[in-house]
Each structure stands twice: as C-alpha cells, then as structure tokens.
Amino acid sequence: MLTLDRFLPYRLSVASNAVSTRISLSYRKRFGLKIPEWRLIAILAEHESLTPQEIGQAGELDKITVSRAAAVLIERGLVAQRRNPGDGRSHFLSLTSDGRALYLEIAPAALAMEAKLLAGFSSEERKALESLLRRIEQAALTSAPEV
Amino acid sequence: MLTLDRFLPYRLSVASNAVSTRISLSYRKRFGLKIPEWRLIAILAEHESLTPQEIGQAGELDKITVSRAAAVLIERGLVAQRRNPGDGRSHFLSLTSDGRALYLEIAPAALAMEAKLLAGFSSEERKALESLLRRIEQAALTSAPEV
DNA sequence: GATATATAGTTTCAATTGCAACTATATGAT
C-alpha cells in the first residue's frame, strides 16, 4: 500500500526543499547570490580555471544555468573570462581576487550552516547519509528513463 | 575546508533532482500529471475528503499550488468539490470514481519506481535513509531562518 | 580547401513558480 508520507521520492523532495529554502535565503540575503552562482564560485575556488562545460559537469548545472550565472558574476567582477587558445568557441572562467575574497567569506558560513543542520548527527550517521544519497542518485540516473 | 562534492545541501539537491526528474517524467508521460497533481490525488486517496488547506498541510504544498492542481483535476473530472457547510470560504475536495480509478493505476507504478530506486538497499538502509531525511528536514525547519 | 556535420555557448520564447493583491466569508469588539 502506498503512503505518501513514507514514499521515498516525496521524503527526499521535502527534505531537499526545506534545506534549499533555508540555505538559499541565506546566500541571497548575505551575499546577493543565487544557488547556481554560489555553486559556480565554489567550483572555481576548487579548480582555478575551467570552461563552462567543465563547470557544468563538476556541479550538475546545465549549460544555460552556467551561462547565466557566469554572466552575472562577470558583471559583478567576481569572475573573469579569458580566451581558450585551444578552442575559440569556448573560454576559461576563473575567480577574480574579489571573487576569491567573497568565497573566503561564504565558505565558512556555508560550513556553519551545514554543521547546524547536522548538529544532531553522529559522524557515522553523516557518512551514512552521504553514501545513501549518492547511491539513490546513482540508481535514479541508471534506471531506464521509462518505467 | 569546503568541498562542494561533499557538501550536504548539494548532495541532497542533486539526489532529489535526479529522483524527481526521473519520476515526474513518468507521471507526465503515462498519466498526464504534474507532481503536485499526483500528490493531491495521493493525499485524497488516503483521506477521503479534505479542504485545500488540509491538503497543503498533508503534502507540503502551498495554497497556490493546491489551488492550481485542484483546478486542473476538477477540469479533468478526477476531483470533485462540494460546499463546506461550516465555512463558506472553503470547500471540500475528494476523488471522483475516475480519480480513484486513476489512483489505482498510478499507485502500483509509483511503488514499482520506488522499489527500483531502492533495489540495492537492505531494509535497514531504507529505514535509515527515511529517518535521516526526516531529521534533516526537521533541522532545516527548526534552525533560525537567519544564520 | 570547400562543404557538411558536430559542438560550445548564448539568446529567445514559453511554461512554471511564487509573491502580493484581491474577493469572499468569518470572527471579534464596540
């Protein structure tokens, strides 16, 4: 028998929405960033210099989203663009020093929010949650697109 | 140090998106339903007759979403509306026999999709995932709206 | 090296979503 309350896709969606809403409010209020913009900054902070395509792969963002987020961040002077000598259709993106400075502000705030969410969890529980989420994601991507 | 790939809100969002995308495609293709419409049907299947407000509480849907989903389902003859004698601003919604018939088709399909997603999980893992998700959700709702 | 096909990224347009204003009814105060 089906019970919505115990249906995995429902529980996952509700949990994810609660967390996203909570977090995105913070990003927006404190730093004027939407989630894709924040993701792009986080990825560039880890990778130095990437093409939009590589950013999309690294952060599960589609190319439209990357394009728009990058435009906003370039406009704000947080991200710089330079030619890709190997491929004229593409280009490299990287954080400017302002971008890096902003990242150094956000990263601790993000970690603090995460810590708050996970406050009641043991370290085994955290690991378990991460691993279960990865497996569910894998299963969703793997199973045939049509049931 | 922050790593996007290991950041809980990110993992949660990615997993939830993967599952939602996968599932909503199915609902839409096979039954012409969007997720809120499906949720509304599932809730009414469990509760017989509810006001829009009660539906919203039962399924984490805001009142606008309920209103629009209900309008679509009434138009399709899947949901019926009748006066609420106790409060003229409100009304009761319930499944029509067509609505119940559709539910009896969808419910097994939904359970089958869930089973597929959870195929590699032991029953302890399933319970753990459900409980961890509820706790995260609670933590997100509880923690102050501003960090 | 010209033409055809493929790919990276952007832009346009249509669908979806959510806030804020609105309508109708209910509740509380004088």
Next chain:
DNA sequence: ATCATATAGTTGCAATTGAAACTATATATC
C-alpha cells in the same frame, strides 16, 4: 447590529527555468 480585523482561496504579475533555435567555431569528408 456595525465596523474592523483575520482567514480561505483565487488571480494577476513578475521572476525563474528550460527547451529549442541560433551563432560561432571546430572537425571530418570529399
């Protein structure tokens, strides 16, 4: 009973999102 305030649900409008078309460049074929 009248007026003020609160609540249920709907609608209008603005912002967000995503799919498809478009532009520019690259690669493959003849």
